[in-house]
Amino acid sequence: MKxxxxxxxxxxxxxxxxxxxxxxxxxxxxxDAHILLENLDVRSFKKGDILLREGQISPxxxxxxxxxxxxxxxxxxxxxxxxFFTEGTPINLYEGFYKNAPAKYYLVCLEDxxxxxxxxxxxxxxxxxxxxxxxRLSSQEESSKYQEMLAMYMIHSPEERYLNLLKTRPDLIxxxxxxxxxxxxxxxxxxxxxxxxxxxxx
Amino acid sequence: MKxxxxxxxxxxxxxxxxxxxxxxxxxxxxxDAHILLENLDVRSFKKGDILLREGQISPxxxxxxxxxxxxxxxxxxxxxxxxFFTEGTPINLYEGFYKNAPAKYYLVCLEDxxxxxxxxxxxxxxxxxxxxxxxRLSSQEESSKYQEMLAMYMIHSPEERYLNLLKTRPDLIxxxxxxxxxxxxxxxxxxxxxxxxxxxxx
DNA sequence: TTTCTTTCTTGACGAAAATCAATGAAATTG
DNA sequence: CAATTTCATTGATTTTCGTCAAGAAAGAAA
Numbered sequence: 001m002k003x004x005x006x007x008x009x010x011x012x013x014x015x016x017x018x019x020x021x022x023x024x025x026x027x028x029x030x031x032d033a034h035i036l037l038e039n040l041d042v043r044s045f046k047k048g049d050i051l052l053r054e055g056q057i058s059p060x061x062x063x064x065x066x067x068x069x070x071x072x073x074x075x076x077x078x079x080x081x082x083x084f085f086t087e088g089t090p091i092n093l094y095e096g097f098y099k100n101a102p103a104k105y106y107l108v109c110l111e112d113x114x115x116x117x118x119x120x121x122x123x124x125x126x127x128x129x130x131x132x133x134x135x136r137l138s139s140q141e142e143s144s145k146y147q148e149m150l151a152m153y154m155i156h157s158p159e160e161r162y163l164n165l166l167k168t169r170p171d172l173i174x175x176x177x178x179x180x181x182x183x184x185x186x187x188x189x190x191x192x193x194x195x196x197x198x199x200x201x202x
Numbered sequence: 203m204k205x206x207x208x209x210x211x212x213x214x215x216x217x218x219x220x221x222x223x224x225x226x227x228x229x230x231x232x233x234d235a236h237i238l239l240e241n242l243d244v245r246s247f248k249k250g251d252i253l254l255r256e257g258q259i260s261p262x263x264x265x266x267x268x269x270x271x272x273x274x275x276x277x278x279x280x281x282x283x284x285x286f287f288t289e290g291t292p293i294n295l296y297e298g299f300y301k302n303a304p305a306k307y308y309l310v311c312l313e314d315x316x317x318x319x320x321x322x323x324x325x326x327x328x329x330x331x332x333x334x335x336x337x338r339l340s341s342q343e344e345s346s347k348y349q350e351m352l353a354m355y356m357i358h359s360p361e362e363r364y365l366n367l368l369k370t371r372p373d374l375i376x377x378x379x380x381x382x383x384x385x386x387x388x389x390x391x392x393x394x395x396x397x398x399x400x401x402x403x404x
Numbered sequence: 405t406t407t408c409t410t411t412c413t414t415g416a417c418g419a420a421a422a423t424c425a426a427t428g429a430a431a432t433t434g
Numbered sequence: 435c436a437a438t439t440t441c442a443t444t445g446a447t448t449t450t451c452g453t454c455a456a457g458a459a460a461g462a463a464a
Contacts (some may be wrong), residue, residue: 033390035338058395063370068230082353098339105353107453132334139341144296151284151307152406153355154388186356191451193413248425334421380442395443405464412459422449432439 007048008133017065018116021088024136026130035127042116049106051095051115057100060117063092068175072183081183084110084172090138091115110176158187159195218316221268223290227339228332237329243316253309253317254295259302262319266291268313270377274319274385275307285383286312292340293317312378361390363396 018040021035028036042065045051051136052058054074060071064085072085082105087090088111097119156164165172173181182192219392220242221235242264244267247253252394256276264271273285284307287293297303299321318390358366364387367374384394 041329071353072376073353074356081356082356083349092342092345094342098342104350112412132338136334136338136341139295139338139345140296140300141347143294143341143345145239146345146352147285148306150352150355151273153352154284154386155282178210179411184356188414188452190414190453194451301448379440381440390422391442392423396421397441408462409463410459410461412457414457415455417453419452420450422447424447425445427442427444429442431438431439434435434437 003064006079010080010124021063021090022131022134025141031194032065032127032130040116041118042114045115046110046111047109047112049082049109049113051091051109052103055102056106057094057102058093059119061119063116064089064091065114065116067115068110069113070108070110070176070180071105071116072108079106079183081180082175084169084180084184086169086171090142092139092142110180153186155163158185158191159198161185162192163199208272215387220231220265222263223292223338224333227336227343234332242318243320244316247311247317249311249314251311251315252291253296253311254305255308256306257304258298259304260295260298261321262294263321265300265318266293267318269317270279270312271315271317271381272310272312272378273307274310274362281308281385283382284381286371286378286386288371290372292344293340294344312382355388360387360393361400363387363398364394367399 018034019028020026022036025040045067051060051062051069062085064087066087069085069091071085072079072081074080078150091107093103152164153161162181164186167182176184178192179189182189185192187195213373219239221230224230224238243353247269253262253264253271263303263369264287266289268289271287271293272283273287274281274283275280298305340372354366367383367387378386381391384391388402389397
């Protein structure tokens with residue numbers, strides 16, 4: 001397991017991102033928020049830090065408070081980027097925690113990041129029962145989101161996928177190196193470069 | 203809304219599929235199973251029956267007891283098949299129920315099917331509280347499943363995706379017309395035909 | 405700054421898939 | 435059953451993308 005850096009105590013940051021996220025599924029009282037933040041383990045990671053390697057069985061779950069985490073599979077020695085987790089996104093390692101199965105992919109910090117780290121299910125937690133439905137709602141939303149992402153990927157051409165990314169996640173195009181985006185869109189860097197050129201001249 | 207046919211009372215069928223599914227997430231007592239099946243609304247559908255049309259706001263959730271439901275998007279007048287739901291699979295219409303948003307896709311029965319139909323969240327249900335964690339676990343599994351499906355789709359070529367389908371869901375290749383499979387794999391029917399030919403001669 | 409490395413762009417060529425068109429096979433219907 | 439429709443295959447051609455290779459641009463480090 002990777003060494004984790006020292007915990008962080010920037011309450012404002014946590015409040016803005018995590019509490020705001022939970023508020024989408026329930027009403028979070030001042031008091032609840034306080035208890036939550038007290039018990040939260042927030043840690044800072046450096047660009048390039050590896051959260052998870054292929055083959056590892058990780059007991060951790062993450063929530064991105066700040067920064068960006070890239071997911072990739074290693075096939076024939078080549079990195080295939082499949083996801084970017086940014087601010088306000090949960091990273092659930094279902095296989096590791098529930099099925100005790102080794103991960104098939106890597107998780108790496110693309111930027112210096114603040115992540116909240118913890119086991120997905122802490123029944124001893126003072127708010128565990130209250131937040132059970134919140135976890136369900138969050139999971140349902142995640143499930144629905146990924147179903148739609150899959151469908152959108154299946155339906156569209158690489159050029160359409162790039163235009164889609166421009167609309168839905170314009171920040172990614174700014175902060176992520178283009179050859180990672182290319183992989184994420186399912187094309188080579190050369191092709192993405194040409195797609196961009198094609199679009200510009202319109 | 204489509205007219206639903208009359209309810210079914212084949213207890214054995216229900217037990218085999220739904221209770222078995224729930225047992226993956228909790229221990230279901232004889233008594234629980236009985237209460238569940240009593241309250242279950244199972245309905246029969248004919249091949250071609252439409253469960254959901256683009257633009258509809260559906261309050262229903264489904265669980266496939268028997269048969270197959272195809273999901274597709276309509277783009278430029280063309281059907282793009284994005285999923286096949288078969289025995290033991292939940293069909294959650296998150297957008298419709300939680301976000302009150304119109305569906306972007308269609309759901310059609312590919313075969314005569316038995317589906318359990320119901321709202322996803324019936325708090326008055328006698329087992330609602332007990333099954334809250336089950337719903338969460340199920341959603342988490344679904345979420346993880348679709349994340350992996352998306353990654354696998356992104357990573358592999360059409361030929362690899364077909365070989366993958368042969369391994370993971372060989373039943374689909376038997377029961378689903380090839381031009382639907384082609385769409386699902388992201389290629390034209392002609393290309394799938396050639397992929398199969400290529401594979402045969404090895 | 406200069407150098408070195410990394411990332412992006414461009415061109416030439418080959419491979420794979422889409423498209424168009426025709427034919428054959430299989431299923432459905434009267 | 436034949437007639438019709440639907441679906442699968444095959445061939446010829448075009449389009450798109452991948453691969454290889456060479457530079458250009460942009461950052462990072464000395």
